[in-house]
Amino acid sequence: MAMVVAFVESLQGELKGVARETVGVARKVADALNAEVVAFGGGRKPSDLETLGSAGAAKVIWVEDERLDHFLGAPFAEALQQLFGEDAVAFVFPATRLGKELAPRLAARLRVPMLTDVISLSFEDQAVVVEKPLYAGKVIGTFKLESRPLVLSHRPKAFMVEATDGTTAPVEVAQVNFSDGAFAAKVVEVRAKDDREVDVQDADIVVSGGRGMGGPENFKLLYELAEVLTQRTGKKVAVGASRAAVDAGWMPHSHQVGQTGKVVSPELYMAIGISGALQHLAGMRTSRVIVAINKDPEAPIFKLSDFGVVDDLFKVVPELTKRLREEA
Amino acid sequence: MRAIALVKKVPDTGIPLKVLPDGSDIDRSSLQYVMSPYDEYALEAALRLKDAGKLTELIALTVGDEGSEDVLRTALAKGADRAVRIQVENPDALDGLRTAERIAAWLKDQDVQVVFAGKEAVDDAAAQVHFYLAEFLGWPAVSYAVDCELDGDTLHLERETDRGEETVALPLPAIVAFDRARFEPRLPSLRGIMQAKRKPIDRVEPQGETRGAVVRVKVALPPAREAGTVTTSEFPQNVEELIAFLKEKKLI
Ligand SMILES: Cc1cc2nc3c(=O)[nH]c(=O)nc-3n(C[C@H](O)[C@H](O)[C@H](O)COP(=O)(O)OP(=O)(O)OC[C@H]3O[C@@H](n4cnc5c(N)ncnc54)[C@H](O)[C@@H]3O)c2cc1C
Ligand SMILES: Nc1ncnc2c1ncn2[C@@H]1O[C@H](COP(=O)(O)O)[C@@H](O)[C@H]1O
Numbered sequence: 001m002a003m004v005v006a007f008v009e010s011l012q013g014e015l016k017g018v019a020r021e022t023v024g025v026a027r028k029v030a031d032a033l034n035a036e037v038v039a040f041g042g043g044r045k046p047s048d049l050e051t052l053g054s055a056g057a058a059k060v061i062w063v064e065d066e067r068l069d070h071f072l073g074a075p076f077a078e079a080l081q082q083l084f085g086e087d088a089v090a091f092v093f094p095a096t097r098l099g100k101e102l103a104p105r106l107a108a109r110l111r112v113p114m115l116t117d118v119i120s121l122s123f124e125d126q127a128v129v130v131e132k133p134l135y136a137g138k139v140i141g142t143f144k145l146e147s148r149p150l151v152l153s154h155r156p157k158a159f160m161v162e163a164t165d166g167t168t169a170p171v172e173v174a175q176v177n178f179s180d181g182a183f184a185a186k187v188v189e190v191r192a193k194d195d196r197e198v199d200v201q202d203a204d205i206v207v208s209g210g211r212g213m214g215g216p217e218n219f220k221l222l223y224e225l226a227e228v229l230t231q232r233t234g235k236k237v238a239v240g241a242s243r244a245a246v247d248a249g250w251m252p253h254s255h256q257v258g259q260t261g262k263v264v265s266p267e268l269y270m271a272i273g274i275s276g277a278l279q280h281l282a283g284m285r286t287s288r289v290i291v292a293i294n295k296d297p298e299a300p301i302f303k304l305s306d307f308g309v310v311d312d313l314f315k316v317v318p319e320l321t322k323r324l325r326e327e328a
Numbered sequence: 329m330r331a332i333a334l335v336k337k338v339p340d341t342g343i344p345l346k347v348l349p350d351g352s353d354i355d356r357s358s359l360q361y362v363m364s365p366y367d368e369y370a371l372e373a374a375l376r377l378k379d380a381g382k383l384t385e386l387i388a389l390t391v392g393d394e395g396s397e398d399v400l401r402t403a404l405a406k407g408a409d410r411a412v413r414i415q416v417e418n419p420d421a422l423d424g425l426r427t428a429e430r431i432a433a434w435l436k437d438q439d440v441q442v443v444f445a446g447k448e449a450v451d452d453a454a455a456q457v458h459f460y461l462a463e464f465l466g467w468p469a470v471s472y473a474v475d476c477e478l479d480g481d482t483l484h485l486e487r488e489t490d491r492g493e494e495t496v497a498l499p500l501p502a503i504v505a506f507d508r509a510r511f512e513p514r515l516p517s518l519r520g521i522m523q524a525k526r527k528p529i530d531r532v533e534p535q536g537e538t539r540g541a542v543v544r545v546k547v548a549l550p551p552a553r554e555a556g557t558v559t560t561s562e563f564p565q566n567v568e569e570l571i572a573f574l575k576e577k578k579l580i
Contacts, residue, residue: 011490071489072496073459074468097472097489104424104456108463113425113541116454134547136341136450139354142545184468185498188484192492199490205579232580253474253508254488259341259450260365260508268579278342285553289577291570297560307573308558309566319567324580327571 002035004090005080008052008060009098012069013044017156017202017236018094020055024161025121025154026092027056032123033089033150039169042068042079053169055161060171067183073101075182081109082176090150096201099153107151114151115143117263119158119286128152136259137282156201157265158286193252198238200255205229205268206284208240208257209250212273212294212313216250221317222272228324240264240284242274258283273313276301293317329478329500330385331378331442332435333371334458335403337396338364338451351546363399366446370506372513373476374444375407382478385409387440391427392419397529404524405516411529416538423540424456431457432464433535442483443503447471458505469503470496475510486510 006026008019019041026037039052042063049060063079080091080102091106093099095117107114118130119140127146133155134141200206207222207229219239226237241251243258257264259279269287274280276292276299284290285304292305293313302308309316339345339354340362346355363371377383388403388411390396396419400411414430416422422430435443448455455471462469476485483498487507498504516524557573559566574580 071491071494072470074462077463100455101459101471104459105463107425107456108428108460111425113423114456115542116424116456129545132453133550134451134453135339135345135354136453137550138341138345139347139547140550141547144543144545145541147541181466181468185470185496185502187494188497189495190492191494229580252488254490268574268577278344282341285550289579290553291573297558302558303555304553305558306556306577307570308556309570310558310560311563311566315563316567316570319564320570323567323571 002033002089003084003087004030004033004035004037004092005084005088006037006039006057007076007080007091007093007099007102008039008041009094009096010041010043010046013046015046015048016096018096020052020163021156021159021161022092022094022154023052023055023057025159026090027161028121029090029092029128029150035089038084040080040083042076044069049171050168053167054163054165056164057169060169061174062171063174063176065176070187071098072185072187073098073105074185075178076102077105077109078178078182079176080106083174085110088149093153095153095155103151103153110149110151112147112149112151113145115145116153118152118154121152136279137263137285155263155265198236200238200240200257200264201262202236203238203264203266204235205233205237205270206240206257206264206266206287207237207270207272208242208274208284209245209272210242210274211244211248213245213250219250221321225317225321228321228328232324232328235267242280271301271305272317274301275299276303329383329441330387330439331374331383331444332440333367333374333386333388333403333408334431334443334445335367335371335388335390335399336364336446336449336451337361337390337392337399338449341450347547347549351548354547361398363402364446364449364451366448366450366506366508368513369509370444370446370504371403371406371408372511373473373504373506373509374442375514376511377478378407387412389414389431391416391422391430391534393417400529401524402516404527405520406514407520410527413529413531414534415531416534420544421539423542424454424460426537426540428457428460428464429536430534430538431461434532435465441500442478445503445505447505447507458503462503465501467501467503468498469505470498471505472507473504474507476504
């Protein structure tokens with residue numbers, strides 16, 4: 001049977017939240033092309049790979065090699081070409097940093113064009129028709145592509161994918177003959193984050209703070225809120241920041257949401273002490289529900305929030321945390 | 329050591345954009361154009377290496393029509409030594425594969441050790457060209473750089489990943505694509521602008537296909553988000569209303 005390859009991303013031996021979605025998107029493609037989904041990944045091996053079966057994978061192929069744990073695309077591209085280059089009709093990647101590197105690398109090896117950061121997808125005969133954001137999210141473009149294999153990356157959280165039955169997928173370990181060139185780029189130093197915080201792109205709920213937070217110490221309020229939300233919902237909750245807060249040195253850049261930060265579409269986005277500049281909106285306007293807390297009733301963020309609270313965040317946030325904790 | 333900075337002319341996305349009624353394109357009648365912001369950071373990184381005496385020549389390169397020479401002039405005014413335009417009449421009709429093929433075809437006859445690019449051009453937000461180019465040339469490439477340094481025949485760059493900050497070493501020749509950097513791009517000086525007028529722009533014919541296979545069918549504004557409820561109730565009533573809202577949406 002024809003094969004659609006889903007690249008499943010992992011971090012330090014754990015599948016990322018987006019992995020199941022990538023398999024789900026690949027399944028949509030596979031249904032249209034009359035194919036089955038093979039989930040592929042590499043690095044330290046996660047223990048729950050077989051559960052990708054319930055997301056739609058017919059099997060999982062893993063390359064167990066710790067040199068793949070470095071967020072470098074070249075060896076993965078080589079592995080994908082060796083293992084599937086001849087056979088797959090399509091490759092689906094998450095539009096994460098690693099996925100966005102891998103997709104064009106593989107497409108270059110296969111000499112085909114590709115589509116980045118797709119938010120919807122359907123088929124018209126042989127052509128795939130997709131939507132993707134353009135111009136920093138201000139415009140949505142519709143594109144058509146007929147080439148095979150089809151290579152695309154999907155925006156995390158843009159696709160609602162339903163779990164199928166609880167079937168498990170068989171997991172195979174594959175060997176790849178890497179060239180020296182695959183490891184030409186070398187990570188020489190990692191200044192690891194001391195915690196294992198949820199990445200804003202991987203989160204179901206993002207609680208973001210802006211200049212209104214007033215200083216780095218006050219982000220503690222957001223971490224406390226994130227913690228109760230995690231306890232109550234069992235979901236992945238991340239703390240985000242506007243560029244103003246990042247530029248001020250209050251939060252690391254990896255937390256920045258927006259045009260020059262990360263693009264997120266969580267179930268719930270809370271903008272706290274954030275005015276809602278165009279460049280910030282570019283990073284969060286596709287969130288399912290937006291809540292804003294801002295003391296300025298004229299703040300532009302209220303124009304697109306589903307629920308807004310006009311008040312001092314230093315009153316509202318602690319009270320919200322307290323009540324949620326009490327109710328739990 | 330010779331380096332290339334890839335620069336692309338794009339609409340300024342800091343202002344609201346409109347689309348034509350038939351959806352064939354964005355409304356270009358009142359647009360401002362700029363150098364793609366991440367290309368600005370990459371160019372600045374290259375200029376810093378040049379200022380430090382580590383580059384002998386910096387060439388700004390664009391694939392585009394005559395109008396796209398604006399960004400080459402800007403790059404020259406900031407300190408690039410010369411510029412090259414690979415001439416294509418409709419740059420929007422090129423996909424990442426085709427753009428990178430054109431650049432690779434030109435680059436293979438040049439003695440270049442480093443290519444600087446942006447992590448993505450803000451118009452198509454494709455994040456493709458530098459990685460296609462890396463594979464076509466067989467050079468190592470890393471994106472999301474925030475700083476870099478040249479040390480003999482190694483390029484050291486700083487980047488951020490999901491596990492923290494990292495230093496990555498690339499043996500030359502290599503490609504580096506920049507995110508928003510740790511430094512701000514310079515503005516061209518008056519003297520630079522004057523000097524740029526005398527610096528050469530080479531126009532080269534593209535080799536091969538100048539249309540891509542990715543077809544843009546239409547563009548549209550994203551569905552407008554309706555403003556929802558905004559409560560001006562007194563504290564702590566407003567917090568209660570917020571919690572009720574979150575419950576109603578089944579978020580908590
Ligand atoms: C090329 C470019 C790229 C950019 N990329 C990004 C990006 O990726 N992400 C991004 O966020 N920005 C980006 N920006 C910056 C953007 O234009 C804004 O400057 C930035 O988003 C403002 O951040 P802010 O909302 O936190 O700050 P401000 O605009 O200063 O807003 C602070 C808000 O906090 C409110 N406030 C203050 N005190 C309180 C209080 N006690 N209680 C409640 N509310 C309070 C104020 O009413 C105000 O609305 C970019 C800009 C450019 C030019
Ligand atoms: N037409 C072009 N001319 C010059 N450089 C380009 C062009 N298109 C893309 N690039 C470079 O490649 C990077 C990624 O572009 P893209 O793949 O279009 O997102 C850009 O930031 C530029 O540095």
